[in-house]
Amino acid sequence: MRLSRYFMPILKENPKEAEIVSHRLMLRTGMIRQQSAGIYSWLPLGKRVLDKVNAIIREEQNRSGAIELLMPTLQSAELWQESGRYDAYGKEMLRIKDRQDRPMLYGPTNEEMITDIFRSYVKSYRNLPLNLYHIQLKFRDEIRPRFGTMRSREFLMKDAYSFDLDREGAEHAYNKMFAAYLRTFDRMGLRAIPMRADTGPIGGNLSHEFIILADTGESEVFCHKDFLDFGIPGEGTDFDDAVGLKAIFEKWTSRYAATSEMHDEAAFDAIPEAERLSARGIEVGHIFYFGTKYSETMGAKVLGPDGKEHLVHMGSYGIGPTRLVPAIIEASHDENGIIWPKSVAPFDVVVINMKTGDDACDAACATLYSDLGNAGLDVLLDDTDDRAGAKFATADLIGVPVQIVVGPRSIANGEVEVKDRKTGARETMTVGAAINKLI
Ligand code: ATP
Numbered sequence: 001m002r003l004s005r006y007f008m009p010i011l012k013e014n015p016k017e018a019e020i021v022s023h024r025l026m027l028r029t030g031m032i033r034q035q036s037a038g039i040y041s042w043l044p045l046g047k048r049v050l051d052k053v054n055a056i057i058r059e060e061q062n063r064s065g066a067i068e069l070l071m072p073t074l075q076s077a078e079l080w081q082e083s084g085r086y087d088a089y090g091k092e093m094l095r096i097k098d099r100q101d102r103p104m105l106y107g108p109t110n111e112e113m114i115t116d117i118f119r120s121y122v123k124s125y126r127n128l129p130l131n132l133y134h135i136q137l138k139f140r141d142e143i144r145p146r147f148g149t150m151r152s153r154e155f156l157m158k159d160a161y162s163f164d165l166d167r168e169g170a171e172h173a174y175n176k177m178f179a180a181y182l183r184t185f186d187r188m189g190l191r192a193i194p195m196r197a198d199t200g201p202i203g204g205n206l207s208h209e210f211i212i213l214a215d216t217g218e219s220e221v222f223c224h225k226d227f228l229d230f231g232i233p234g235e236g237t238d239f240d241d242a243v244g245l246k247a248i249f250e251k252w253t254s255r256y257a258a259t260s261e262m263h264d265e266a267a268f269d270a271i272p273e274a275e276r277l278s279a280r281g282i283e284v285g286h287i288f289y290f291g292t293k294y295s296e297t298m299g300a301k302v303l304g305p306d307g308k309e310h311l312v313h314m315g316s317y318g319i320g321p322t323r324l325v326p327a328i329i330e331a332s333h334d335e336n337g338i339i340w341p342k343s344v345a346p347f348d349v350v351v352i353n354m355k356t357g358d359d360a361c362d363a364a365c366a367t368l369y370s371d372l373g374n375a376g377l378d379v380l381l382d383d384t385d386d387r388a389g390a391k392f393a394t395a396d397l398i399g400v401p402v403q404i405v406v407g408p409r410s411i412a413n414g415e416v417e418v419k420d421r422k423t424g425a426r427e428t429m430t431v432g433a434a435i436n437k438l439i
């Protein structure tokens, strides 16, 4: 992408309305724009990051055996009347009427709809286990939307729903998602700690919230410091191996970790003080096992191997991609701007032409741009007429992991400077060496 032809509306001033650093940086870099309270557009730079976050989520969901589909955002009230949640859900649900005066709603979650899909097609235990997911917009009319896309009213959710014949199967399904979540957040450079959680209006009795520690987090959390060092399940994790997955689950639940709603002060105080962590955190994911809560009210049954009908055991598993993007920024920035982990960076490398219009600089930039691009890297070329200082500031602000600086003096010797955004380390090398280093 040539910056001169891109749409990246950088703000010069710090936006006054932003209270936390991620919100400030997302507005300043032109990643998002508020359209009305708690409702955002994702501008091109933000969309690139969001797509990378979604791609990681998708890969790990697929790896665990979950299957992607797409359900609509608008739902008919009838399904929710069946489950009993139409009245119970309260004011967070946006209720709409269509031209025939039929009550509709903008879905805050999809348990009812997925149960309806399931009961329409699946009649036998032979088709289980099944886990269906989508990445789709949700609407919750939050009392206090704030911190940009961290708590918005319209937001993206990855929501998966598992169906099993019995509790044992459902626990395997739960442990699959548990391991997939550990991998997903780790790949984004985040340490997410699974904490025992309240199940809220979704219901059920086994639930974990995945929490990122951050001073600006809205949850108060308590856990053992060991969580900071626990190993993450590898790429080769066998998701069909129920025993292996249970061992991962047991390891990651072997120490105390709870949000304030579930906090047990006596249990926490029993941990030696030096090993206790009492902090604030951001909920980036939440998994639930809720048994037959929806299959009972909505009649989702399968024939078991015993020839009898069984209510299916279900779980649901959410991740908030549009919350993850600011959570990653909260975890990774400095006074100059964002520092993207490579896995979610909007571009892999930015080539900075310090003197656009200078033949040697332009030629070297053209080579870097095409060779790196052809090697499959996402390259941003700053070919604007801005001052060199402004270009450096922009590159730092938008946080691309590697900067290649092409200036008239060093290019006379065939050399460029390669800077690592995270460490600030700079190295001078030939254009060819810079290309080889990156591909
Ligand atoms: P919170 O406690 O922050 O209100 P929640 O517990 O109501 O979240 P869940 O129903 O568990 O949310 O939804 C699954 C995931 O969706 C959450 O873990 C979070 O990552 C994301 N999410 C929920 N509400 C919002 C929101 N208003 N804005 C952005 N992401 C959200």
Ligand code: MG
Residues within 6 Å of the ligand: none
């Ligand atoms: Mg909520």
Ligand code: MG
Residues within 6 Å of the ligand: 283
């Ligand atoms: Mg919550």
Ligand code: MG
Residues within 6 Å of the ligand: 209, 283, 285, 286
């Ligand atoms: Mg939750």
